[in-house]
Amino acid sequence: MSIAGKAAIIGAGCSAFAEHWTKSAEDLVVDAVLEAYADAGIVEPRRQIDAVFAGSLYAPMGPVHVTEALKLYKPTTMVYNYCATGTEALRAAVMAVASGAHETVLAVGFDKPKDRGVSGPSVNIRGVRELPETPAGWFALCAAPYFARFGAGREDLARIAVKNHHNGTLAPKSFLKKEITVEEALGARLIAWPFGLYDCAAQTDGAAAVIVTRRDLARNYHDRAVIVRAVASASAPHPHTDPAHDFLRWKPTVAAAEAAYAIAGISDPMRAIDVAQLHDCFTLTELLSYEDLGFIAKGAAREHIAAGTFALGGELPVNTDGGLKAFGHPTAATGLRMVYENVLQLQGRAGARQVPGAATALSHNIGGYPTGCAVSILSRE
Amino acid sequence: MTGIVACGAWIPARRLPLPLLAGKAAREGAPERALAWADEDALTMAVEAARDCLGGRDRGDIELLLFASTTGPYAEKQGAAIIAAALGLAPGVRTVDVGSSLRGGTQALLLALDAVRAGSARAALVLVADCREGAPGSALEANGGDAAVAFLLAGGEPLIEVIDSASESAESVDVWRRHGDRFTHAWEERFVLAHGYLEPALAAAGRLGARGRFDPARCDHLLLSAPDRKAHEALARALGGASRAADPLLGSVGACGSAHALLQLVALAETAEPGASALLVNHGDGADALGLRFRRKAEARMTARLARRLPLTSPDQYRRARDLLVTEYAGNDFQGISATVHRRERAEDLALAGQRCACGHAQFPRERICGACGVADRFTDEVFAERRGRLLTYTLDAFFPTPEPPTAVGVVQVDDGPRIYLQLTDVPAADVALGMALEFTFRRIHTVGGRPNYFWKCRPRGEAA
Numbered sequence: 001m002s003i004a005g006k007a008a009i010i011g012a013g014c015s016a017f018a019e020h021w022t023k024s025a026e027d028l029v030v031d032a033v034l035e036a037y038a039d040a041g042i043v044e045p046r047r048q049i050d051a052v053f054a055g056s057l058y059a060p061m062g063p064v065h066v067t068e069a070l071k072l073y074k075p076t077t078m079v080y081n082y083c084a085t086g087t088e089a090l091r092a093a094v095m096a097v098a099s100g101a102h103e104t105v106l107a108v109g110f111d112k113p114k115d116r117g118v119s120g121p122s123v124n125i126r127g128v129r130e131l132p133e134t135p136a137g138w139f140a141l142c143a144a145p146y147f148a149r150f151g152a153g154r155e156d157l158a159r160i161a162v163k164n165h166h167n168g169t170l171a172p173k174s175f176l177k178k179e180i181t182v183e184e185a186l187g188a189r190l191i192a193w194p195f196g197l198y199d200c201a202a203q204t205d206g207a208a209a210v211i212v213t214r215r216d217l218a219r220n221y222h223d224r225a226v227i228v229r230a231v232a233s234a235s236a237p238h239p240h241t242d243p244a245h246d247f248l249r250w251k252p253t254v255a256a257a258e259a260a261y262a263i264a265g266i267s268d269p270m271r272a273i274d275v276a277q278l279h280d281c282f283t284l285t286e287l288l289s290y291e292d293l294g295f296i297a298k299g300a301a302r303e304h305i306a307a308g309t310f311a312l313g314g315e316l317p318v319n320t321d322g323g324l325k326a327f328g329h330p331t332a333a334t335g336l337r338m339v340y341e342n343v344l345q346l347q348g349r350a351g352a353r354q355v356p357g358a359a360t361a362l363s364h365n366i367g368g369y370p371t372g373c374a375v376s377i378l379s380r381e
Numbered sequence: 382m383t384g385i386v387a388c389g390a391w392i393p394a395r396r397l398p399l400p401l402l403a404g405k406a407a408r409e410g411a412p413e414r415a416l417a418w419a420d421e422d423a424l425t426m427a428v429e430a431a432r433d434c435l436g437g438r439d440r441g442d443i444e445l446l447l448f449a450s451t452t453g454p455y456a457e458k459q460g461a462a463i464i465a466a467a468l469g470l471a472p473g474v475r476t477v478d479v480g481s482s483l484r485g486g487t488q489a490l491l492l493a494l495d496a497v498r499a500g501s502a503r504a505a506l507v508l509v510a511d512c513r514e515g516a517p518g519s520a521l522e523a524n525g526g527d528a529a530v531a532f533l534l535a536g537g538e539p540l541i542e543v544i545d546s547a548s549e550s551a552e553s554v555d556v557w558r559r560h561g562d563r564f565t566h567a568w569e570e571r572f573v574l575a576h577g578y579l580e581p582a583l584a585a586a587g588r589l590g591a592r593g594r595f596d597p598a599r600c601d602h603l604l605l606s607a608p609d610r611k612a613h614e615a616l617a618r619a620l621g622g623a624s625r626a627a628d629p630l631l632g633s634v635g636a637c638g639s640a641h642a643l644l645q646l647v648a649l650a651e652t653a654e655p656g657a658s659a660l661l662v663n664h665g666d667g668a669d670a671l672g673l674r675f676r677r678k679a680e681a682r683m684t685a686r687l688a689r690r691l692p693l694t695s696p697d698q699y700r701r702a703r704d705l706l707v708t709e710y711a712g713n714d715f716q717g718i719s720a721t722v723h724r725r726e727r728a729e730d731l732a733l734a735g736q737r738c739a740c741g742h743a744q745f746p747r748e749r750i751c752g753a754c755g756v757a758d759r760f761t762d763e764v765f766a767e768r769r770g771r772l773l774t775y776t777l778d779a780f781f782p783t784p785e786p787p788t789a790v791g792v793v794q795v796d797d798g799p800r801i802y803l804q805l806t807d808v809p810a811a812d813v814a815l816g817m818a819l820e821f822t823f824r825r826i827h828t829v830g831g832r833p834n835y836f837w838k839c840r841p842r843g844e845a846a
Contacts, residue, residue, distance in 0.1 A: 120780060128718055128730045128826060128836045129746070130802060132781030132788050140776035141792060144815050190787060193777035237752065240792055240802035241745065247774045247792075 004263045006098035008218035008225040009378065011040025011211035012343040014336075016173045017328030020205040025059060025112040026069035028207035032333075033070055033108060036209040041221050045072055049211070050102040052076040053092040055085035055109040055332035058116070066108060082367025083281060084233070085109060086208065086335020087374035091231040093212040103214055109337075110207035111330035120203055130240075136192035136200055138369050139282045141239060143194045145247040146288070150299040154194045157283035158185035159305050161198045161325060164280060167312060168322025170353040171341075175204045175328035199283040204328030208336035210343070218381070226343050226378045229360070232259035233374040240369060250285070252373035253292035253366055260362075260375040261294070270295045273316060273377075274358040275345045277338035279366045280323040289364055290318070293375075312353060320345065320353045331367075338363035339376060346380050383498045384539025388679060389434025389531040390647045391426045391510075392634055393417045394691045394807040399523050399632075401696045413692065414635030417512045417527040419702040419784045420806055420824040422833060423450040424460050426529035427508035428467045428823040432767070433682075434506070434531035435468075442535070443470055445502035447477045447493050449485035449509045449639050454825075454833040456560065463835065464508065466731040467823050469764050475502070483606065483665030485509070486639035490532060491546055491669065497534045504535035511638030516564035517705060524609045526635020530643045540679055541650055544658075544672040547589035551581040551667040556608075578612050582662045583619055585670035595658070595672025602627055602649055602659035604673075606642035616662070627659075633687060639665070650679040689843060691807060701784035718834055728762070733821060733837045735799055736760035745799040763798070765821070769842060770795040772817045777810050789813045793839055807840040818842040 013035025015028040023031075042048045051074050054066045063076040081088040086109035093107035147153055162182055168174040180198060188196035218225035234255035239245050257269070266272045273295070280286035287301045295316060296304050304310065310318040321327045321341045324334055342361035344350045359380050366373040395416045398407035417426060427448055446468075448461040461476035479485040479492070486509035493505035513525025555577025558565045567573055582605075586597045603626040607613035610631045617626040627645045629636075637644060642663045649659060653675040661671040693699055700706045726746065728734035735745030738760055742753035745765065750757050775791030789805035791813075805813060806824060819839040826836040 127722070128726070128834050131804065131826065132778045132783075132790055134778055134780045136780055137776050137778040137788075137790060140778075141774045143774075143776065145774050148815055190777070190779045192780055193787065241752070241800050243742070243752070243800060245773075245792075245800075 001098070002263055003094055003098040003228070003231065004265070005227055005229055006215055007094045007212050007228045008215045008381070009210050009228060009339070009343055010213050010218050010221040010225050011036040011042065012209070012340045013039060014173055014208040014340040015206050017175045017204045017206035017330060017337070019114045021114065023205070025065055025110055025207070028112070028205060029066060029069040029108060029110050032110070032207040032209040033106065036106070036211050040211045042211065045070070048104055049074060049106050051096060051105045053079060053089045053096070053105060053107045055079045055089040056111055057082070057085060057331045058111050058113055065110070081233070081372045081374065083279065083331055084335060084365035084367040084372050084374040085332035086337065087231065087363065087365040087376055088233060088335070089332070090210065090212070090336060090339055090376060091233055091374060094228050094231050097212050097214050103217060105212050106209060107212060107336060108207065108209040109332040109335060111332050112205045113203050113330065114205050134192060136195050136282060139285055140192045140195055142247045142250070142288060143284055147194070149248060150302065152287070152302045154186060155182060156302050156305050157194065157199050157287065158182040160280065160283040160286050161185045163311050164319050164323045164325040167320055167353060168326025170351070171321035171327055174322045174326055175202050176322065176326040195282050195284070201281045201324035201329040202326065204330055206328055206330035206333045206337065208333045208340050210336055210339055224347050225381055226346050227381055228376065229379050230260040230263035230377040231374065232256050232263055233372065234259055235372050238369050238371055248298065249292050250288055250366060250370050250373070252370055253289055253364065256373040256375045257293045260377055264377045266377070269293060269362070270316060272360055273362045274360050275320060275342065275355040276316060276318050276362040276364070277320070277323065277341055278318050278364045279334070280319055280325050281329065283325070285366065286318065286323070289366070293362070293364060312355070317355050320350065320355060335363065335365040335374065338365070339378070342378050346378060382539060382542065383494065383534065383536050384543055384676070385532045385541040386535045386537060386539050387434050387438070387533040388540065388647045388650055389430050389432070390644055390683070390686060391429035391433060391529040392686045392689070393421055393426065393527055394689050395702070396690050396692045397699050398692055401693060401699065402523055407692060407694060412632035414523065414526045415528055415637070416693070416699065416702070418806070420826060420838065422454055422825050423452045423510040423512050423529070424454055424463060424833070425823050425825050425835065426527065427460070427510040427531070428464055430510065430529035430531035431464065431468055431506060431508055434533055437767070440468060440470055442503040443474060443506050445475045445477070445493060445496050445505035446470060447479055447489040447505065447507045449479040449489035449507070450511055451480055451483060451485065451558070451638060452512045452514070453478060453480060463731065466727055467835070469732045469734070469766070483511070483639045484663055484667060484669055485665070486643050487661070487663040487669035487671060490643070493534045494543055497536065504533060507532045507534065509640045509643050511640055513636060513638045514564065514703065519564070520609065521565055524631070524636050526630070526637040528634050528637035528640050528644050530640045530647050539676055541646070542674045542676055544674055545589060545592055545594040546669060546671045547585050547592060548669050549581045549585040549588060549667045551584070553577050553666070574612050574615065578608065578664050579616055579619060581668040582616055582664050585668035586620060586660060586662055589660070589670040589672055597660045597670065597672070600658040600660045600672070601625065602653060602657065604642050604645040604649060604659055604661040605629065606636070606663045608636055620660070646673070647679070648683040650675060651681040651683055653678070691809070698785060718830055718832070730836050732764050733766040734762055734764045737763045743795070743797070743799040745801050765795050765798050765801070766837060768795050768798055768821070770798070770819045770839065772813070772815060772819055773800065774815065775805070775813055777813065793819055804838045805840065806838040812841070
């Protein structure tokens with residue numbers, strides 16, 4: 001049984017992404033979910049929601065954060081797949097609906113990293129061997145081989161940061177609303193070579209949520225439901241030990257994209273996809289994803305970045321709301337924030353950053369070392 | 382005949398130019414001292430000296446391991462046992478720590494000699510290492526040095542023959558460090574020189590001469606431990622000849638504690654003519670005097686060891702690395718590494734042990750399922766520490782907390798082995814390059830939990846030890 005086209009998104013919500021010093025994780029979950037309820041026209045969630053699929057990397061109490069925040073006592077499952085957790089929550093929700101186990105479910109992702117008192121991800125030294133344990137260091141490992149092979153460099157990465165910072169100025173709920181220049185990006189302090197400060201996502205607090213129902217039930221709510229054509233997830237060997245890694249790509253993205261395109265019946269993603277939200281935890285991750293998702297050939301990113309292929313107004317606008325870079329990255333919320341943006345784009349509600357006539361949208365989450373990836377493809381009904 | 386059949390040494394690459402301690406700029410050629418870096422201590426240096434000494438030699442006959450140091454990482458928990466694990470010695474090896482006195486180096490050597498001569502060990506490995514850390518502003522801070530030496534003792538044709546020895550035990554409150562003290566205290570300088578140093582050293586040499594098997598007055602070379610240059614010159618004079626004294630390495634390595642006279646021996650073994658004799662005097666709560674004869678020349682590596690230098694350029698580098706600065710928070714001190722996990726993973730962490738599947742696939746760390754053929758439990762253990770490798774990819778991580786960011790880290794392809802994610806050390810960030818040739822080095826990787834935690838790093842493959 002395929003999940004293709006069996007489920008529909010009838011509501012989407014997203015909190016502002018910010019350093020929410022005065023709000024709790026529960027407050028942010030409520031912000032996102034109440035917006036999703038309102039978007040779907042759900043007025044009695046205790047009657048209308050059958051189950052909850054939630055994701056968080058930092059929440060110490062797991063499902064209780066959600067059930068108590070919403071006072072919604074339904075079968076609640078936490079999912080976890082590093083930075084791909086948000087999309088994994090959507091996948092669990094879609095599978096639950098497509099299988100017939102539930103009719104209408106809530107998927108919610110949230111994280112509250114700014115309650116920890118540190119800037120950036122935690123540096124927890126738990127083991128002796130896997131050091132340094134910093135995401136910037138892990139995601140930087142493709143840089144030297146890719147640069148050596150294809151002649152790209154830090155300037156190409158900087159152009160991605162400049163694009164996403166620009167897009168972020170157009171999204172009301174984004175964290176960073178600040179244009180930057182290539183020179184500023186290149187001159188920023190080093191985080192992990194080749195990444196300077198502006199190559200790294202802005203870690204924020206936030207939550208995002210969608211309501212998923214059976215496609216045939218969507219019309220009971222309204223007539224602008226978005227169809228889930230595919231959600232796929234993939235794993236790949238740990239890049240630090242994989243004996244066959246070439247450090248020119250991230251294998252989880254390649255595998256998840258292949259699976260998602262097979263489910264959705266897409267053979268030429270560059271033509272089939274109108275708008276995409278990619279996991280720009282670091283600028284290089286976005287660059288590699290252009291290629292690993294099959295939008296362009298391996299090694300061609302540099303020329304496409306220069307040509308503006310992925311800018312607003314380009315052939316395939318990427319990270320229209322500013323991405324992790326500028327919109328912000330509350331880890332487990334990110335995948336559902338991407339779905340929120342894609343729903344707005346497909347419904348023509350994206351304001352100044354609207355991609356005209358967008359009919360099919362892709363979102364992409366990658367996480368771990370990286371070792372896991374999840375991809376969603378949505379279309380207008 | 383039983384004697385020293387192989388020797389080795391480790392001098393840390395970092396050097397502290399002494400003008401920096403006086404608030405002046407470092408200039409090339411100024412006196413300096415060797416400085417164990419933040420990822421080194423007496424134990425890691427001893428492992429490196431041992432690897433230098435043993436080379437590709439089979440380690441199966443080493444039945445006694447002695448680790449002598451006054452600066453071992455633990456008051457209770459044996460350094461020699463950690464070293465035996467790192468070197469992959471047989472579990473039946475007798476491991477001994479010798480401490481409490483700078484004289485421990487020669488005491489360990491003589492104990493090992495006795496054991497091999499008596500037939501209770503086929504071969505004995507003696508490792509002597511010290512990090513001489515002085516309080517800021519003290520003479521020891523400038524005069525001290527950090528280094529390690531290794532000697533393999535066994536039957537057969539020796540490199541160096543120990544003809545005879547004599548000891549002098551002399552209780553004196555001249556230099557001491559109590560439990561809980563970080564730095565060494567010393568009594569009044571001239572008292573220490575006269576009664577803590579010269580008097581017992583001359584007494585031991587005299588007693589050696591009186592035994593009649595070795596004449597200290599007629600030997601070719603003098604190898605003398607000393608706290609500083611003045612003391613060294615005074616003892617050499619009193620023994621009848623500064624011209625016969627070997628370079629005490631003051632101003633280059635520094636007075637490296639229990640390894641000081643023995644490091645001079647390792648150096649001299651490369652240049653002394655076969656048949657030449659040497660008096661070695663090592664002080665500390667008395668003195669040991671050894672009469673030695675060189676039987677053949679050791680492989681010449683000392684020049685390269687001394688040339689492998691990464692001099693510091695600012696005093697703050699030194700203070701950060703040696704944890705001499707007051708900071709907002711104490712260092713990383715989470716719950717620490719689980720001792721349970723440490724025990725399970727000690728072969729990986731201490732010996733860089735991985736495994737090879739019956740299908741031929743090599744893996745690190747050791748696991749149940751093969752990544753190539755997918756079959757479970759067909760592995761044999763394989764140690765990769767003495768293998769070489771090359772750098773497949775890397776980053777310079779400025780976010781990870783360390784005394785000297787950025788941390789160079791990368792994926793290393795082990796020759797005929799697996800890929801391992803490792804830090805690089807003893808290499809300036811600007812020199813890190815794709816494909817660079819690497820070898821492994823045993824280091825103190827962090828002190829999470831307030832304990833030293835050891836693992837391997839990579840350094841550029843070089844000619845030097």
